[in-house]
Amino acid sequence: MPELLCIFGTGDLGRSLGLRLLQSGYRVVYGSRRPHSCGPLPQGAQVMSHAAAAQSASLIFICVHREHYDFLETMASHLERKVLVDLSNNLKKGIYPEANAAYLQRLVPGAAVVKGFNTLSAWALQNGLLAGKQVHLCGNSAAAKQAVAEMATKLGLTVLDKGSLSAARELEDFPLQLFPEWRLPLRVALGLMAFFFFYLLIRDVIYAYVEQEQDISYRIMVSLANKVFPIVSLVMLSLCYLPGVIAAFLQLYRGTKYSRFPDWLDRWMLCRKQMGLVALGLALLHAIYTFIIPIRYAVRHKLISRVVDEMKNNKTTPFYFDDTEAWGTDSFYVLGILGFFLYVLLGLTSLPSVGGTLSWREFSFIQSKLGHLTLFICTAHGYIYGWNKFLRSSTYKWYTPPGYMLCLIVPSVVLVLKVILLLPCVDRTLTRIRQGWERTKPNEETGTSKATNL
Numbered sequence: 119m120p121e122l123l124c125i126f127g128t129g130d131l132g133r134s135l136g137l138r139l140l141q142s143g144y145r146v147v148y149g150s151r152r153p154h155s156c157g158p159l160p161q162g163a164q165v166m167s168h169a170a171a172a173q174s175a176s177l178i179f180i181c182v183h184r185e186h187y188d189f190l191e192t193m194a195s196h197l198e199r200k201v202l203v204d205l206s207n208n209l210k211k212g213i214y215p216e217a218n219a220a221y222l223q224r225l226v227p228g229a230a231v232v233k234g235f236n237t238l239s240a241w242a243l244q245n246g247l248l249a250g251k252q253v254h255l256c257g258n259s260a261a262a263k264q265a266v267a268e269m270a271t272k273l274g275l276t277v278l279d280k281g282s283l284s285a286a287r288e289l290e291d292f293p294l295q296l297f298p299e300w301r302l303p304l305r306v307a308l309g310l311m312a313f314f315f316f317y318l319l320i321r322d323v324i325y326a327y328v329e330q331e332q333d334i335s336y337r338i339m340v341s342l343a344n345k346v347f348p349i350v351s352l353v354m355l356s357l358c359y360l361p362g363v364i365a366a367f368l369q370l371y372r373g374t375k376y377s378r379f380p381d382w383l384d385r386w387m388l389c390r391k392q393m394g395l396v397a398l399g400l401a402l403l404h405a406i407y408t409f410i411i412p413i414r415y416a417v418r419h420k421l422i423s424r425v426v427d428e429m430k431n432n433k434t435t436p437f438y439f440d441d442t443e444a445w446g447t448d449s450f451y452v453l454g455i456l457g458f459f460l461y462v463l464l465g466l467t468s469l470p471s472v473g474g475t476l477s478w479r480e481f482s483f484i485q486s487k488l489g490h491l492t493l494f495i496c497t498a499h500g501y502i503y504g505w506n507k508f509l510r511s512s513t514y515k516w517y518t519p520p521g522y523m524l525c526l527i528v529p530s531v532v533l534v535l536k537v538i539l540l541l542p543c544v545d546r547t548l549t550r551i552r553q554g555w556e557r558t559k560p561n562e563e564t565g566t567s568k569a570t571n572l
């Protein structure tokens with residue numbers, strides 16, 4: 119006879135969980151305030167009063183909001199020695215002085231409370247989207263946790279034990295987080311975009327207005343945006359590779375890999391993937407914006423008005439083929455296309471479903487070697503853009519460098535540092551450090567190196 123599990127509450131979560139448990143081969147009994155009028159339940163489930171349902175099972179899921187937990191206190195005698203799984207979440211952090219699970223344990227001291235599953239959603243349970251999903255559990259009774267973990271494994275979940283019930287607070291805060299690992303990259307991207315936008319606005323639009331009394335504010339829509347996107351994209355891609363380079367230099371300097379990186383570097387390393395994806399998004403925008411340039415009114419007008427002018431004045435300017443310009447523009451486009459292609463390749467391999475099929479060596483080859491190649495090609499694309507502009511002779515003042523000149527500093531620094539790391543002697547030392555070798559301190563005379571930094 120399959121094991122019988124009990125669920126208190128016939129709401130959204132209770133129903134979806136019951137359905138999933140039934141499909142995994144368990145029997146399910148619901149405990150409800152109104153067992154005869156609680157609406158449709160999954161086929162095969164029984165429904166009774168809370169007390170009767172609790173009697174028949176040893177494991178009870180509490181699918182009721184915390185605000186209604188008080189009824190559990192009145193039936194504490196029926197819950198002696200039962201395992202109670204608390205799945206509740208709160209709408210905001212810190213509305214209650216204690217964690218919901220701790221509150222439940224206080225109401226029913228005779229039961230073993232396990233906190234967990236609160237990161238699942240009724241929707242995911244209903245649609246069977248559980249395979250490989252991770253759930254955290256915590257509780258004071260090891261046996262109770264064990265029972266819940268076994269059940270979770272049967273549902274196809276991966277269980278992570280977070281220790282005693284005092285971790286419940288942390289678990290309850292999980293579902294309230296909104297893309298935590300995206301926050302830093304998005305803030306950096308927005309900050310950089312705002313900075314370069316205002317810089318270019320002043321430099322290209324307002325400056326032109328003041329100097330030449332020319333109103334070219336329409337350029338904000340496409341031209342300015344199409345400078346901000348590639349600039350920020352390139353800076354973000356560099357910022358994605360900079361922490362790795364800094365970490366390598368730190369390891370070289372310390373002569374060991376056995377000491378922790380500073381917190382800011384750790385945090386930075388952990389959001390590299392998101393930084394790269396933001397960079398990819400901006401590069402995509404840049405590509406699309408570039409495609410519409412020839413169909414823009416302002417561009418067509420400029421071309422046609424030049425021809426019309428010449429016809430009116432009945433003279434033609436000498437029109438010859440500039441070989442340098444042909445090479446310059448072509449290599450600029452080719453580098454842009456190749457860079458974008460590699461960008462997409464990097465983005466694709468960062469997807470878990472693709473990255474999972476690669477060995478560690480393949481993955482690090484793509485993310486590190488190809489990644490730096492991408493950075494190199496995109497930086498070269500930027501330099502050639504600047505070179506072409508320079509050839510078409512502009513009257514830039516030194517104190518207002520064009521945006522691309524500012525943004526090329528960051529990737530150039532990263533690339534130079536990376537080249538230093540690739541020098542054979544540096545590379546050899548770094549490899550030895552990463553294999554666990556440690557530089558002996560000069561004052562250690564004994565001859566045997568001790569792993570003191572562990």
Ligand SMILES: NC(=O)C1=CN([C@@H]2O[C@H](COP(=O)(O)OP(=O)(O)OC[C@H]3O[C@@H](n4cnc5c(N)ncnc54)[C@H](OP(=O)(O)O)[C@@H]3O)[C@@H](O)[C@H]2O)C=CC1
Pocket residue numbers: 126127128129130131132149150151152156180181182183184186189205206207208235236237238239240241
């Ligand atoms: N929905 C979701 O996706 C998720 C929900 N959760 C948590 O699960 C819990 C339940 O959520 P959800 O199912 O969405 O909520 P619902 O409002 O859909 O259901 C709550 C159920 O609790 C019971 N209930 C309501 N009031 C009382 C009361 N005064 N005394 C006793 N029982 C009562 C009712 O069942 P009956 O009428 O049968 O007694 C009701 O159906 C919440 O704590 C929530 O934070 C956690 C993760 C995901």
Ligand SMILES: [Fe+3]
Pocket residue numbers: 348404454499
């Ligand atoms: Fe470009």
